[in-house]
Amino acid sequence: MDVAMLAELPRTELVARWQVLYGVPPPKGISRRLMVGTLTYAHQAKQQGGPSAALSRRLARLIGGKPIAEVPATRTLKPGARLVREWNGKTHTVEVVEGGYIWNGTRYRSLSAVACAITGAHWSGPRFFGIGP
Structure with a gap:
């Protein structure tokens, strides 16, 4: 598929392609622009091989092997401090x-x-x- 064609597809088709690619529907409220960009990246990564193994290792090292969604605990200040x-x-x-x-x-x-x-x-x-x- 030509990536330029993705931008012309109706939203229902973008949602269907997202579901095939990721196995789940896109997040609620995701913009059309973000959906097109994400699908374009996935298509290009599939064609060109995606990030190198070295880059993947470096990214994993930078996030310390922790899930990206992990949020550090916040400190709570008590009244009187x-x-x-x-x-x-x-x-x-x-x-x-x-x-x-x-x-x-x-x-x-x-x-x-x-x-x-x-x-x-x-x-x-x-x-x-x-x-x-």
Whole structure:
């Protein structure tokens, strides 16, 4: 099959081809564009042999043999904990409270909102305070 032809197929045909290729229907809500791209890649990999064995080993080593869907456990901060961070020569202390954080007497719903208030830029709150993965 010509991969350019995939983009012209109706969605029902794309779904049928996906099911034949992967043995399951495509994920609910998948866009037509993503379906076409995935089917195109699969077709090209079949024709050209896909990634080399060396690349496959390297990718496996990079993910550490863990399933890609595995999500690392998140740390939970308990109310009463204090986070301290120095920023631009000033020490900032954030208190963890039920359902949020308090910094400079103002309550915030997320640690990222606190980091943004301190720096004036969008930051990952856990990363800014050094508690991220």
